[in-house]
Amino acid sequence: MRTSTFILHKSLYIFVLLFPCWVYAQANTTLLNDTAKMKLNMDAVYNRPFLTASKLPVAIGGYLEANSQYGLGNNYLEGLHFQMRRMTIFLSSSVAKKIKFFSELEFEEGTRKINLEFCALDFEMHPLLNLRGGILLNPIGAFNQNHDGPRWDFIDRPLVATGIIPTTLSNVGMGFNGKYFSRNWILGYEMYLTNGFDHKIIDNEEGRTSLNAGKQDLNKFTRSSNGMPLFSGKIAIRNRNIGELGISYMGGVYNNWRNNRIVIDKQRQLHVFAIDFASSLFKNKLNIQGEMAQIWVDVPDNFSEQYGNKQMGVYMDVIYTLLQQQILGWDKAKLNLGLRAEYIDYNIGKFKENNTKIGDDLLAFVPCIAFRPNGTSVVRLNYRIEQAHDLLNNPPTPARSIQFGFSSYF
Amino acid sequence: MKHKILFVLALSVLVSYFIACEKLMPKNPAADQVMDIPLNGLTPAQYQLFIEGDHEFEQTYTSETGLGPIFVSTSCISCHSGDNKGHPFSALTRFGQADTNGNQFLDMGAPQLQNRALPGYTPELIPNGATFSKFIAPITAGVGFLELVSDADILALADPNDANSDGISGVPNWNTLPNWVKPASHAISKNGKYICRFGRKASTYNLHQQTVSAFNNDMGVTSFFLPNNPTNHLAGTNPIPDGDPEVDNKTINATIIYLQALQAPIQRNQQDEQVKKGKDLFVSIGCESCHKQTLKTGPSAIAPLNQVEFHPYTDLLLHDMGPELNDNYTEGSALVSEWRTTPLWGLGLAANAQGQKVYLLHDGRARSIEEAIEYHGGEGSNSRSKFQQLSQLEKLAIIQFLNSL
Structure with missing residues (x-):
């Protein structure tokens, strides 16, 4: 495993390093205007509704999402509950020609979690070479960068984007991004070095390997946990008629392997590999998107097997627009039907003691009905059917929840 | 007309949501x-x-x-x-x-x-x-x-x-x-x-x-x-x-x-004829001499535990289990081949906690109830011999009884 991940790591690294050089050679800026409206998932931060006032150099926007939930089983709260998931405020500004500022301040669960999730400056040197620095959204998978509630017909975020890739994952760092446009095609890349995770990836109260637990250090905005950067990079390609495909990688040393210049443990690597896709068919009536991510973590041999060294998750959303017309006074309102299928395995492998499969996995299906009165708001009803195995792979425990809620940009 | 239908549909969905929640939920296990x-x-x-x-x-x-x-x-x-x-x-x-x-x-x-x-x-x-x-x-x-x-x-x-x-x-x-x-x-x-x-x-x-x-x-x-x-x-x-x-x-x-304050495991299928027959056989071949079905609690401030009879299928004593279970290790006054009689309650639910397989005896070496019985040497050897002499149907009845615990 170690050899293959090393090769994978190196190959991706070289590819991402060489990619902008190749793209630069192919650049044809005359086509920019033809394709400028085409966006990639990685452009989500640019592609938000903002309110601007004349002469005011700052634009402001945001979104909120709230819902009710009635659930039973697994980790659901029993009975009916109302949840204010998040309210997010965007601020952006064109500081000067080709210098842009973007930020995203999020209030989750009321004011229990307040996070500056994104706060960056972009220096555009060339469409193929933009310098970005600040608090960045690590470009891993698609959902982490394209996670605004109003864009989704499902209330819960995909498991792969919470249990595997801990959306919203942002870190302090800097790097480059750029795009190349050609008729119906757009190619984009991002690559950043940031602060990374810490040892809590495997030493946490979740009782399983968890990038989410490893990102909680409040000092991460001023220092790295081990003085070594986390690399994250993505390349994405989109065709106007086909859809988008993204490949991304994130990796680095996660543990505190030295203290006061004394080496106290080996450098333990983390690798995350993700593929995402999105496609619209039948004149945008049928939308399909999905993401798959796999993680390799170097867990010490003598640590508990409940902390797996491999995890994976995958989801696919299929959304069909049943109606698009004036409904209840809203022009071009949409009524969508959808289904999400998702699977996550927190611990891929077998127990050393008896060579049986380790469980700790979850399969879920979520049918949904979503009403979109306009392009920026959604009212949605989800029924979530899930089945989880515990670590020992005992008979699965079923869980269900019904969720009704809404989300809107403002 | 279409709007009215949509409105009624949306209203129905919402009303259903609030009144049908319970019916769409999984049932709690018994x-x-x-x-x-x-x-x-x-x-x-x-x-x-x-x-x-x-x-x-x-x-x-x-x-x-x-x-x-x-x-x-x-x-x-x-x-x-x-x-x-x-x-x-x-x-x-x-x-x-x-x-x-x-x-x-x-x-x-x-x-x-x-x-x-x-x-x-x-x-x-x-x-x-x-x-x-x-x-x-x-x-x-x-x-x-x-x-x-x-x-x-x-x-x-x-x-x-x-x-x-x-x-x-x-x-x-x-x-x-x-x-x-x-x-x-x-x-x-x-x-x-x-x-x-x-x-x-x-x-x-x-x-x-x-x-x-x-x-x-x-x-x-x-x-x-x-x-x-x-x-x-x-x-x-x-x-x-x-x-x-x-x-x-x-x-x-x-x-x-x-x-x-944990509930003791509750026996299932007690009225099943095979289970009843298995229980009679369990007693008759001497298993119950150590796996005592009934014990009694003393005084307790927790009312449901206060001076009640219960059915753990153990005597809480050490028994010599012979060379088959001699691990050459002692604790307290227990000899190397002595083990406390394991309570048998909950035996039939073991697979629900052991990854849909069973691992019985002190170290999980027995992969079935029959195999666990085969490991009973020493004081358990008489009952083991009697079990071996039973017909297949009689053995099955004992297994069904044990799985009901």
Whole structure:
């Protein structure tokens, strides 16, 4: 495993390093205007509704999402509950020609979690070479960068984007991004070095390997946990008629392997590999998107097997627009039907003691009905059917929840 | 018209949401299918403590909250999934010696091996010359009942000299108690030693000792009672007492109440003819001589535990199980081939906690009930022979009875 991940790591690294050089050679800026409206998932931060006032150099926007939930089983709260998931405020500004500022301040669960999730400056040197620095959204998978509630017909975020890739994952760092446009095609890349995770990836109260637990250090905005950067990079390609495909990688040393210049443990690597896709068919009536991510973590041999060294998750959303017309006074309102299928395995492998499969996995299906009165708001009803195995792979425990809620940009 | 239909449709969906929630939810499992539920009839205060203890039982410890540096498991529940039997993944190893003169490896970390360690630390290894045995965690449901069986009742079941000549000579495990364990008011002592009843070799006195020891030996979590982390002779350092206990007395107390107030496993299919026949055969071939179906609790402040009969299928005594189960390791006064009669309640639900397979006997070596019976030597050999002589249908009836427990 170690050899293959090393090769994978190196190959991706070289590819991402060489990619902008190749793209630069192919650049044809005359086509920019033809394709400028085409966006990639990685452009989500640019592609938000903002309110601007004349002469005011700052634009402001945001979104909120709230819902009710009635659930039973697994980790659901029993009975009916109302949840204010998040309210997010965007601020952006064109500081000067080709210098842009973007930020995203999020209030989750009321004011229990307040996070500056994104706060960056972009220096555009060339469409193929933009310098970005600040608090960045690590470009891993698609959902982490394209996670605004109003864009989704499902209330819960995909498991792969919470249990595997801990959306919203942002870190302090800097790097480059750029795009190349050609008729119906757009190619984009991002690559950043940031602060990374810490040892809590495997030493946490979740009782399983968890990038989410490893990102909680409040000092991460001023220092790295081990003085070594986390690399994250993505390349994405989109065709106007086909859809988008993204490949991304994130990796680095996660543990505190030295203290006061004394080496106290080996450098333990983390690798995350993700593929995402999105496609619209039948004149945008049928939308399909999905993401798959796999993680390799170097867990010490003598640590508990409940902390797996491999995890994976995958989801696919299929959304069909049943109606698009004036409904209840809203022009071009949409009524969508959808289904999400998702699977996550927190611990891929077998127990050393008896060579049986380790469980700790979850399969879920979520049918949904979503009403979109306009392009920026959604009212949605989800029924979530899930089945989880515990670590020992005992008979699965079923869980269900019904969720009704809404989300809107403002 | 279309709008009206849509409006009615939307309204119907919303109304359905609020009135049909219950019907779209999965049903809770029946009480006889699970083990992690409280006794009926607890007081509100006892329920509250039970819930606190339940939370503690599921708590995963980390290096920040006291785990390690060497340990076996990170939480109670990782060994006692659903308060049921353990899994080979969380089996623990005890090491020591083959005689009953006391463990000679205490300064080398005995009796329990901490086979896992936090990153940067070294787990223990069994020292040269030590003997050892592996233990899978037993069922925790119902232990509150077992704790309340009086010493007098246990002694009454003992027959050290086989006075009735049935080939069975159960004895209690007389063991020395740590100074922080207080004997019960009904306790009977002999030469400063007390009758112990918990653990595979019945070397632990009560749930207080069991809980405190498990925090320390299984998870490396210190308490007021055991303030030092486990010793690792390979680490090259002595265990350093923590300034403050890593777990407080309130947490210990809630955990104990949780264990005491767990419902005992409930038998299923009692009226099934095969199950009834199997039970009769179980008694007639002598299994019940050790696996006593009925015991009685003494006085308890927890009303559902107060002076009630219950059916654990154990006598809480040690029995010689012959060379088949001789691990060459002792605890307290238990000899190398002596094991406490395992309570059989909950046996039929073992697969629900052991990864849809079964791992029976103290170390999980038996992969079926029949195989577990085959390992019964020594005092169990007569019953084993009689079982072997039964017809296939009769054997099946016994298995069905055991699976109903």
